[in-house]
Amino acid sequence: MTGRTSERYNPRVEEPRWQKAWDEARSFVLEPGDTREPYYVLEMFPYPSGRIHMGHVRNYTMGDVLARYKRARGFAVLHPMGWDAFGLPAENAAMQNKVHPKSWTYANIATMRNQLKSIGLGIDWTREFATCDVEYYSKQQKLFLDMLREGLVTRRQSKVNWDPVDMTVLANEQVVDGRGWRSGAVVEQRELNQWAFKVSDFAEDLLDALDGLEQWPEKVRTMQRNWIGKSEGLRLLFELDAPHGDFSSIEVFTTRPDTIFGASFVAISADHPLAKALSEQPAVAAFIAEAHRQGTATETIDKAEKLGVFTGLHVKHPVKPGATLPVYVANFVLMDYGTGAIFGCPAHDQRDLDFARRYGLPVVPVVLPEGADPAEFEVDAEAYTGPGRIYHSEFLDGLEVETAKKKIAGYFAARTVDNRPQGKVEVNYRLRDWGVSRQRYWGCPIPVIHCESCGIVPVPDKDLPVVLPEDVTFDRPGNPLDHHPTWKHVVCPSCGGAATRETDTMDTFVDSSWYYARFTAPHADTPTIPDVANSWLPVDQYIGGIEHAILHLLYSRFFTRAMKKTGHLSLDEPFKGLFTQGMVVHETYKDASGEWLSPADVTISGGDVRTATHAATGAPVEIGSIEKMSKSKKNVVDPDEIVRTYGADTARWFMLSDSPPERDVQWTEAGIEGSSRFLQRIWKLVGDALELFDVPAGAPDMADAETAAIRRLVHRTVANVGAEIEGLRFNRAVAQIYELSNGLAKFIAATAAAPTAGRIGALHEGIERLVQLVAPMMPHLAESCWAALGKTGMVCDAGWPEADPALLVDASVVLPVQVNGKRRGEVTVPKGSPNELVEREALSLEAVARMLEGKSPRKVVIVPDRIVNVVV
RNA sequence: GCGGGCGUGAUGGAAUGGUAGACAUACGGGACUUAAAAUCCCGAGGGUGUACACCCGUGUGGGUUCGAGUCCCACCGCCCGCACCA
Secondary structure, eight states, rough: OOOOOOOOOOOOOOOHHHHHHHHHHHTOOOOOOOSSSSEEEEEEEOOOSSSOOHHHHHHHHHHHHHHHHHHHHHHHHEEOBBBBOOHHHHHHHHHOOOHHHHHHHHHHHHHHHHHHHTTTTTEEEEEEETTTTTHHHHHHHHHHHHHHHHEEEEEEEEEEEEETTTEEEEEEEGTTTTEEEOOOOOOEEEEEEEEEEOGGHHHHHHGGGGGGOOOOHHHHHHHHHHHOOOOEEEEEEEEEEEETEEEEEEEEESHHHGGGGGOOOOEEOOTTTHHHHGGGHHHHHHHHHHHHHHHTTTGGGOOOOEEEEEEEEEESSSSTOEEEEEEEETOOOOTTSSEEEEEGGGGHHHHHHHHHHHHHHHOOOOOEEEOOTTOOOOHHHHHHOOOEESSSSSSGTTTHHHHHHHHHHHHHHHEETTTEEEEEEEOSSSSSOOOEOOOOSSSSSEHHHHHTTTTEOOOOGGGOOOOOOOOOOOOOSSSSHHHHHSSSSSTTTTTTTTTEEEOOEEEEHHHSSSSHHHHHHTTTTTSHHHHHHHHHBBEEEEEEEEETTTHHHHHHHHHHHHHHHHOOOOOSSSSSSSEEEEOOEEEEEOOOSEEEEEEEGGGEEEEOOOOOETTTTTOOOOOOOOOOOTTTTTTOOOOHHHHHOOHHHHHHHHHHSOOOTTTTHHHHHHHHHHHHHHHHHHHHHHHOOOHHHTSSSOOOOSSHHHOOOOOOHHHHHOOOOOHHHHHHHHHHHHHHHHHHHHHHHHHHHOOOOOHHHHHHHHHHHHHHHHHHHHHTSSSHHHHHHHTTTOOOOOOOGSSOOOHHHHHHHHEEEEEEEEEETTEEEEEEEEEOOOOHHHHHHHSSSHHHHHHHHOOOOOOOEEEETTTTEOOO
């Protein structure tokens, strides 16, 4: 039975109807025993902050289009959804609104789940979980204990970044320009006992494996490479000419041991143990204090001058017998990289040069650039860091830099200082171990117990989970778990004596480092079912924001390796394909007093110069810059409002149109209106076609020019849209669909004027294909159209249409004809015509003859079936 | 400073080294309408010209090529990331 579609399409009725139908048919639920080829699409799961924003809509729409497309292509598509539900905002809400973090979080999840369902995502909701579910975080505790057993977790006294506002420790990655990434407060340094994951154990592998991640953006791979920051160099001992207390030598790290003959000083960090030992000297103590003060205000780092203080100590020059080098404490030497000490070769390092100029130290060039005159070459204001040959360096003279590095490394390896080899080749990484202890309540409890007699005792597996207590209070700063009257007091599992629980919880980045694996067996009693995880992983296509390029992705890569080592899965890389989508941006508006205004309160009038007025008062409004949607600038558009007004399909379509998905998309009223019009246009096309379907369909007659043209367009579009979706080029897929709908509108007009059975047959084909192509993007509309066309079953189960290869190639081709590279005309020739024929046709063009002025061409370049260029 | 990316109509953007501006938005004109909305049709990079047509045009300047938005070099501008990493 076919329905008429003369009414306007009403998403408010149709969308809930199809969402219910998919739900009841369990269309996107993966049942056990599925034999289809697996494909895993995952979008970064949301933090349940309260409401969905447009960025979510864009992110999840992209994933959904791919998931629905792959499903139509016959894959068993895993497309799950969950909640990254631990974290500070819940505690902040608890403090501000006197609501428990748990009820706040689950209420937000309920709201946001409904919002996500309202945009029609093809999600397997049976797999949903939140990281704050006991079922989830208890498995995470199991992972932690397994990793502890494997030596992948350590506990160490370490200096940590302390956020004085959030009263918690921050990872280095969470400190942005010296401030807490969430609170914005200036970060202090504190010494605490911290649990840490030994990410650095995998530094080399995490770096090397980046080369294999071919479906990741180059940008992200580069950022991770830089973050890991590998450098190969030499640890080198400088012997003090006279011991100072316990110190008889200083160990430095250098990547340029080849420049040792140009050394003119040694510098140590203000945090170096020797610096502390020297702080009995007032000048040194003052300098260290000043360095610490500077260290916390790092915004001026590039302007910071290279400052130091002479310690009065000297070291023996390691290759110049009898010579010594002065030892400084310097503000530009970092304690947590290398050994916290360097030797300075001013001629070949800019920082050393700045320092040397300031303190009047010698500048001796020892690397001579190719072609430079050794008698003339000088270093003035700029250090020379390029390649060249070593000179002024005795036994290294004449060697290339790299060769000299090897030779000098061998030289120092063979000598001893303090009964150790003087030099040792070493690889250094910037990558630090990942400190995961957080002094917060709303996180996964770290499952260990502190016992006075037994020390650190892991919670036995049988005692898991360590459940967060619910009766906590937030009326004072610090960790509520620590304040809790009873929770932390336990019996030691080892000796049975009185002991206390660890009250730190895990960094929430731990929660999101393995959730993709949990989705493969979300209800299992173990963290994963390894066989099942291995069959689904890696995630074929992961989609999310560029802001996670380093932290989340690096930690997840570490976690898969750790989970492999602890037997929970057997692969290294979690995400085969990664796509980083752009943000949703919007104009900003300000009234005369400089207050931000919401787009909903602003009326825009068009014309050549757009102007804005306040909707209620008519007062003039200034149209400001285009910014990421944010509450503070009020330039947000509420997805609920859009779904209510236009429907989910319109919002989805707009999110996919126009802008390439990796770039920012600007939300505009005109854009959403345009999408809405297009949705109605498709509905109308289907209705117009239905008007004609009283005429029985016959086999399309390819002799009819209109029929042949539309069929070519239909099949070409089928082929192209599929390819564009595979490549996540949704904006180009959208453009293709626009072209098809324009073509079909014309064909409907032609068919209405002269309906033949053959044309009706071609129209059936064209309209059905259009609906199928639109289905991943506007799934509700497509279902309504499919039903209206009288098709049985749902379009989401109809599979993906195949393009007929015969219709993808034209019998004849139009070749542009250029003269000297400028287009002067065109010739139409049969496809695959011999060059002689093409040349004859091209030269016979009047425009070409005119340009030739009777002469014969110097050359005729013919690219078969592409172009002709006549060179005069 | 180092690394990565980008620069095309009024706007978002298309364009395996091969017809620059697909597709959309905004705009202008027309049809329908009492009117508006919706819908449909037409126009449109800049310039010269009655037309056929021609000239110019992808940030700037060079280069490679039969042919350059695309490749190479230099420069200008914007965006992003990292940033005293020895």
